[in-house]
Structures are given as C-alpha cells and as structure tokens.
Amino acid sequence: MGMRLRERMYQLTIGTLLLFVSFTMLFPFLYIAVISFTDAAAYEPNALSFWPSAWSMDAYRLIFAGDGFLNALNSSLFLTVVGTPISVMVSCSTAYMLAKRTLPGRKVMLNLIVFTMLFSPGLIPNYLLIKELDLLNSWWALILPATANAWTLLVMKSFFQNIPHEVIESAKIDGCGEYAVFFRIVLPLSKAMLAAFSLFAAVGFWNTYFNAILYISNSAKWPLQVFLQQVVMSSSMGEFIEASVMQSFKQEVPAEIIKMAAVVVATVPIIVVYPFLQKHFAKGVMIGSVKG
Amino acid sequence: MKQTAAERIAVADRPKARKEHPVLRSIVRHRQFYLLGLPGILSFIIFKYFPMYGILIAFQDYNPFAGVMKSDWVGFDHFIRLFTDPDFFMILRNALFLSLLGICLFPAPILLALLLNELRSELYKRMVQTVIYLPHFVSWVIVVSLTYIFLSSEIGLINKLLLALGGEKINFLFENKYFYPLIMSQDLWRSIGWGSIIYMAAIAGVDTSLYDAAKMDGAGRLRQIWNVTIPSIMPTIVILFILQLGSTLDVNFEQIWLMQNPLNTHISEVFETYVFKVGVGGGEYSYSTAIGIFKSVVGLALIVAANKLASRRGHEGIW
Numbered sequence: 183m184g185m186r187l188r189e190r191m192y193q194l195t196i197g198t199l200l201l202f203v204s205f206t207m208l209f210p211f212l213y214i215a216v217i218s219f220t221d222a223a224a225y226e227p228n229a230l231s232f233w234p235s236a237w238s239m240d241a242y243r244l245i246f247a248g249d250g251f252l253n254a255l256n257s258s259l260f261l262t263v264v265g266t267p268i269s270v271m272v273s274c275s276t277a278y279m280l281a282k283r284t285l286p287g288r289k290v291m292l293n294l295i296v297f298t299m300l301f302s303p304g305l306i307p308n309y310l311l312i313k314e315l316d317l318l319n320s321w322w323a324l325i326l327p328a329t330a331n332a333w334t335l336l337v338m339k340s341f342f343q344n345i346p347h348e349v350i351e352s353a354k355i356d357g358c359g360e361y362a363v364f365f366r367i368v369l370p371l372s373k374a375m376l377a378a379f380s381l382f383a384a385v386g387f388w389n390t391y392f393n394a395i396l397y398i399s400n401s402a403k404w405p406l407q408v409f410l411q412q413v414v415m416s417s418s419m420g421e422f423i424e425a426s427v428m429q430s431f432k433q434e435v436p437a438e439i440i441k442m443a444a445v446v447v448a449t450v451p452i453i454v455v456y457p458f459l460q461k462h463f464a465k466g467v468m469i470g471s472v473k474g
Numbered sequence: 475m476k477q478t479a480a481e482r483i484a485v486a487d488r489p490k491a492r493k494e495h496p497v498l499r500s501i502v503r504h505r506q507f508y509l510l511g512l513p514g515i516l517s518f519i520i521f522k523y524f525p526m527y528g529i530l531i532a533f534q535d536y537n538p539f540a541g542v543m544k545s546d547w548v549g550f551d552h553f554i555r556l557f558t559d560p561d562f563f564m565i566l567r568n569a570l571f572l573s574l575l576g577i578c579l580f581p582a583p584i585l586l587a588l589l590l591n592e593l594r595s596e597l598y599k600r601m602v603q604t605v606i607y608l609p610h611f612v613s614w615v616i617v618v619s620l621t622y623i624f625l626s627s628e629i630g631l632i633n634k635l636l637l638a639l640g641g642e643k644i645n646f647l648f649e650n651k652y653f654y655p656l657i658m659s660q661d662l663w664r665s666i667g668w669g670s671i672i673y674m675a676a677i678a679g680v681d682t683s684l685y686d687a688a689k690m691d692g693a694g695r696l697r698q699i700w701n702v703t704i705p706s707i708m709p710t711i712v713i714l715f716i717l718q719l720g721s722t723l724d725v726n727f728e729q730i731w732l733m734q735n736p737l738n739t740h741i742s743e744v745f746e747t748y749v750f751k752v753g754v755g756g757g758e759y760s761y762s763t764a765i766g767i768f769k770s771v772v773g774l775a776l777i778v779a780a781n782k783l784a785s786r787r788g789h790e791g792i793w
Contacts, residue, residue: 192695196592203586204605206663210620213631230634276514279507286500291515298522301774304766305746306753307528311521330517360506389613392728392746396754407615411732414619438629445619452611459611460604 211449218242218442222433240435241443247430248423251444253402254409257321261405262387265325269383270376272329277338278364299332305396312397323397324390324405334379341375342368378462381455388451410448414441532764538757552764561748562765569744569769572730573722575658580718582662583669584711588699590670591677606667617660618732622647625656653738660729676710677703713784720780723773745769 213232220231221238245251279285280292302308308327317323345368353367369376391407398404404412413422419437420428428434501508527542532552534545556562586606593599609617624631625646633643646652684702693701727746734742745765753762 192592193594196589197595197598200589200593200598200602203666204602207605207609207667210624214620214623227629228634228637230631230638272513272517275510279511279514282504282507284500285504285507286497291511294523295518298518300777301770303525303529304763304770305749306759306763306766307525307531308521309754310528310531310759311525315520326517327521329514330521335514361510364510385611389615391613391615392731396750407613410619411615414615414622438623441619442623445616445623449612449616453608456608456611460607 211453214442215446218439218446220439222435222439225436225439227436227438240431240433241439242447244423244427244431244435244440245443245447247427250401250409250422251447254404254406255447257403258388258390258406260321261324261390262384264321265328265387266380266383268325269328269331269334270380273331273334273379274338274369274372274376275364277335278342278368280335280339281342283343295332295335298330309396317397319398319400319403321398321403324387324393327393328383328386334382338375338379341372345371374462377458381459381462384455385452385459406448410444413444528763529767531760532767534760536760536763538759548760552761553768555761556764556768561743564740565743565745565748565765568741569723569725571654572657572725572744575654576661576725577718579658579662579666580715582666584673584707586666587670587673587677588703590674591703592695592699603667606670608667609664610668612664614664614726614728614732617664618729621656621660621733648735648737650738650741653733653741657729657733660733661726672714673707673710676707680706709787712787716780716784716787720777721773722776723769 216233217231218241219237219239220234221236222240224234224236280288280295282288312318312323312327315323317326349367349371350363353363358367389407390405391411394405394408398408401409409422413419416422417437419440423440530542531545533547533549534542535548536542536545590599590602593602623629625633627633627643627645627647630646632646636643644652646656680703684706685698688698688702723745725744725746727744730742730744731747731750734747749762749766752758752765756762
C-alpha cells in the first residue's frame with residue numbers, strides 16, 4: 183500500500199512538471215489567439231485580461247483589407263505551393279540517381295555533395311551569385327537554391343537504397359524502362375517519405391525569413407515572415423495598413439490586437455499541417471541524426 | 475525504345491566483343507539515371523559550387539562594376555585587417571559566448587526525455603509530446619514576435635502581471651542584461667521538445683532486463699534512472715555532445731538578427747549579422763567575404779575534428 187501511494191505521488195509529480203512544460207509551450211499561442219478577437223471598445227491596454235469581455239473580428243478584417251498583408255500572404259503561398267513540389271521532385275530524382283550503386287562517378291558526386299554540408303563560401307558570394315543571375319527581388323532566388331539540399335538528398339538516397347531489389351528487378355522483367363521504374367514503381371512506394379519531405383519543405387518555405395531580407399528589397403514581394411516582423415516591431419500600423427482602410431472601421435483597432443492577429447494568421451497554417459508533420463517527423467529526425 | 479531485361483543482361487554479359495571503354499559503356503548504360511539527377515546536380519553546381527569562386531574576392535578589392543576578373547588583387551590584406559579589427563574580436567567573442575550558452579542548455583532535452591519516460595500513462599505521454607514538439611516548427615519571426623508581445627513594457631502580459639502584483643515594469647527587450655537570458659529562453663522553448671526525441675529513442679532501446687535486475691537489487695525509480703538509464707544512453711549523449719562542440723560558432727543567426735537593436739549590438743553581433751550589415755548594407759564585399767571565410771574555415775576544422783572524435787567512439791560519424 184505504501185509502495186502504491188509512493189508510486190502515485192511520483193507519477194503526480196512528474197505529470198505536473200510535464201503539464202507545466204506543455205503549458206509554457208501552448209499558452210502563448212492560446213493567449214494571442216483569444217486576445218486577438220477582443221473588441222476594440224472593450225480593450226484596456228493596461229488591464230490584465232485573459233478573456234475578452236466583448237468579441238470582434240475587426241483585427242482580422244483590417245489586416246485582410248490592406249494590400250500589404252495580402253501581398254505578403256500571396257508571396258508566401260507562392261513560395262510554398264510552387265517551391266515545395268519543385269524542391270522535392272529535384273531532390274528525389276537526384277537522390278534516386280545517387281542510390282544507384284553501379285553508377286560511374288557516384289562516389290565523387292556524393293563527396294562533393296557532403297562537402298557542401300561542411301563548408302559554405304558564406305553570405306556574400308551567395309548574394310553576388312543571385313545578383314549575377316539577376317534574381318534579386320525575385321521569388322526564384324528563394325526557391326531555386328533550396329533544390330540543392332545535401333541533407334535531404336542523403337536521407338532520400340538511403341531510403342531508396344532500402345527498397346528491395348526484387349521489386350525493381352521484377353518491374354524490369356515486366357518490361358519497365360528506368361523512367362517507368364522510377365515514376366511508376368519507386369515513387370509510389372515512397373509516398374510516406376515524399377509526404378514527410380514535402381511537409382518539411384513546405385514549412386521551410388513558409389518560414390523563409392533571412393534569405394528574403396537578403397534577396398528581396400521590394401516590399402511588395404516580401405514573404406509573410408518579413409512583413410510580420412515589420413508589423414510586430416513597429417509602433418504604428420499606419421505604414422502597413424492604408425489610411426482609407428483604417429478609416430473604414432468605426433473604431434480604431436489597437437495596434438497590439440492587429441499584431442496578435444497577424445501572428446495568429448502566420449501560425450495557423452503550421453498548426454493545420456502539424457498533425458501530419460508529427461506523424462512523419464520523428465522518423466525524419468532519427469534518420470537525420472544518423473546522417474548529419 | 476524499351477529494352478527488355480533479358481536484352482540488357484545479354485548486352486552486359488557480352489564478353490567485351492567490341493573493345494570499347496568499359497567505363498564509357500557503363501556511363502551510356504546509366505544515361506537515364508544521369509538525366510534524372512541532372513537538375514539536382516546542376517543546382518548544386520550553380521548554387522553551391524559557383525559561389526566558391528566568389529571566395530576569390532576576399533583576396534581582392536572587389537569592384538562590383540569591374541567584376542571578379544578585373545578587380546585588383548590585394549593578397550591577404552583583408553585577413554590582416556581582420557586580425558587587427560576590434561569588431562572581429564567582438565563578433566568572435568559573441569559567437570563563442572552564444573555557443574557556450576547553447577552548451578549550457580545541452581542537458582535540458584535529456585532531462586525532459588527522462589521525465590517523459592517515467593510517465594506510466596501512454597496517452598498522457600503522447601499528448602505532452604505532441605505539444606512540446608510544436609514550437610520547433612514555428613519560425614524565429616513568430617518566436618520573437620511572441621517575445622515582443624509578452625515582454626514589451628507597454629503591452630506585455632508579463633509586465634501587466636508584474637504591475638498587478640504590485641511590482642514594477644521591467645524593460646526586458648531593451649536592457650542588455652536580459653539579452654542573453656532571453657536568447658537562451660527562446661532557444662530552450664523552441665528546441666527542448668524536438669531535442670528530446672533522439673534521447674527518447676535511445677531510452678526505448680535500453681535492455682529491459684537491466685531494470686528487472688536493478689529492481690531485484692531493491693533500486694527505486696531514481697536509482698534505476700541513475701544506474702541503468704543514464705549509463706545506457708551515455709554513448710548517445712557523448713556523441714551528440716561532441717557534434718554540438720563541432721558546430722561551435724554556428725548560432726541561430728535569424729534569432730540573433732531579430733533580437734538585435736542598436737543598444738545591444740556589442741553583445742549580439744555575430745558573423746552572419748555583421749557580414750550582412752558590412753557586406754550587403756555597407757558594400758564592403760571583399761572584407762565581409764574574408765570574415766565569412768574565416769568562419770567557414772574554422773567551422774570546417776571544428777566539424778571535421780568532432781567527427782574524428784565521434785568515429786573514434788565507434789559512431790559511424792555524420793557522413
């Protein structure tokens with residue numbers, strides 16, 4: 183009996199500790215999501231509040247009425263929707279080549295690819311290259327370099343190498359050429375892996391920030407993260423939301439609520455894909471930890 | 475033009491009837507593979523290897539209008555300037571210090587994994603795991619935005635709470651003494667859950683008979699953790715520690731960049747942020763490239779050394 187009680191106490195202590203950890207992870211999102219719906223009239227800047235006394239969607243209507251936010255959303259959607267399939271397809275077909283053990287030159291290519299994980303010429307040579315290619319202020323400057331990702335290639339390569347040989351051989355005996363084997367046999371067998379990497383790539387494109395400030399100076403083309411950062415760190419919303427839009431609201435929406443709403447909108451897509459991500463990523467990080 | 479497998483085998487097995495280069499023939503035989511890999515290889519050549527040629531400008535007075543071919547060569551001048559530049563030692567010190575702080579956080583995910591492993595309820599464990607992995611997927615912009623929303627002295631919830639409790643407001647965001655603690659907290663918040671995954675896997679692999687034996691000897695829960703779990707996952711801990719040492723100088727520069735303000739640059743400037751400001755902002759391409767190269771070369775040496783050390787401990791290394 184004494185043992186049982188001690189075990190209970192032990193579970194309770196650990197459970198409480200972990201509850202506290204989980205709470206700190208979740209609370210910031212919950213708090214801004216709730217407060218972002220506060221009605222401007224009910225908002226008191228200095229009062230401690232966890233639940234609005236009056237609700238309103240004004241902050242959301244306001245940010246979706248201005249051009250700045252829509253442009254940013256549009257940029258990020260383009261990057262994610264166009265960039266993800268391109269980078270996954272390029273990595274995938276390249277990894278399939280590298281998985282072919284008898285391929286002449288394979289070792290050299292692998293070594294050169296691994297080297298890019300260890301040594302980078304740095305920011306300025308990359309910047310000058312993008313400038314030379316005339317890709318400054320183009321979304322392609324953020325998409326195309328993402329097709330050269332050594333880590334992705336190595337993980338995909340080891341995945342393809344684990345596909346049983348017999349599957350490929352029997353397809354060939356049935357008359358499949360190499361392309362047919364790849365597109366009709368190997369890719370369908372790799373659906374789970376492709377889903378995982380698509381999700382990783384999509385999150386990466388959605389979260390693009392530093393390269394965007396490096397390559398994109400035209401504010402109309404900023405992706406969401408850059409725009410969001412400007413909005414959150416600025417004290418007045420006038421720069422981001424046109425006066426005409428502001429005036430069309432019967433009461434002024436406080437900057438803080440607009441900021442929270444902007445963070446919520448940028449976070450929602452991640453939360454939406456998160457359950458799918460979670461299904462795959464534990465495996466991804468395991469392979470990844472073995473290979474860089 | 476489909477070849478049947480039988481034909482292919484026949485071609486491969488034909489005893490060098492025509493004395494062509496076997497390598498050349500092998501290349502031709504693999505042509506479809508090369509074509510599949512072509513876009514990726516081109517991408518590596520253009521985006522990873524072509525910039526290597528840009529390294530040359532660190533040894534020049536690069537003039538954007540003349541280009542790399544026609545700019546004046548200055549040898550190691552920029553590197554000599556580097557080692558006499560107080561800014562350089564400042565960013566080196568900051569990068570080292572931030573890496574050291576990262577190392578201080580190293581045990582956190584291990585502790586979390588040990589705690590999670592002690593939970594009896596599988597459902598509760600899965601729920602906690604779902605929640606704690608989430609921050610890893612949100613961008614640094616969102617992490618820093620949340621920091622601003624919660625800590626600013628005007629609107630921050632924490633400051634409202636301090637006031638409500640009769641305390642005084644604290645200027646977390648602009649007082650330099652809070653800079654490193656904030657960086658560490660953000661880092662901890664974002665990566666502790668994700669970092670625990672690998673240790674959870676290591677713990678799952680511990681031989682259960684060891685626990686039974688420990689129980690027979692009368693070991694309680696804490697004793698079992700100390701005498702069984704930790705020694706069993708020690709190899710994983712050591713390898714990950716070595717690899718982290720190998721990435722010293724690699725800081726989360728997006729995070730640093732976002733947390734920088736004019737008051738804290740002397741403690742927050744790191745290689746990437748400095749190169750961005752001096753190079754892209756200030757147009758000093760050659761000097762900032764030299765700084766970048768210094769960082770890359772030291773980083774390469776560290777990671778190669780770490781990998782050597784790791785493989786000596788029986789790990790297959792990172793490549």
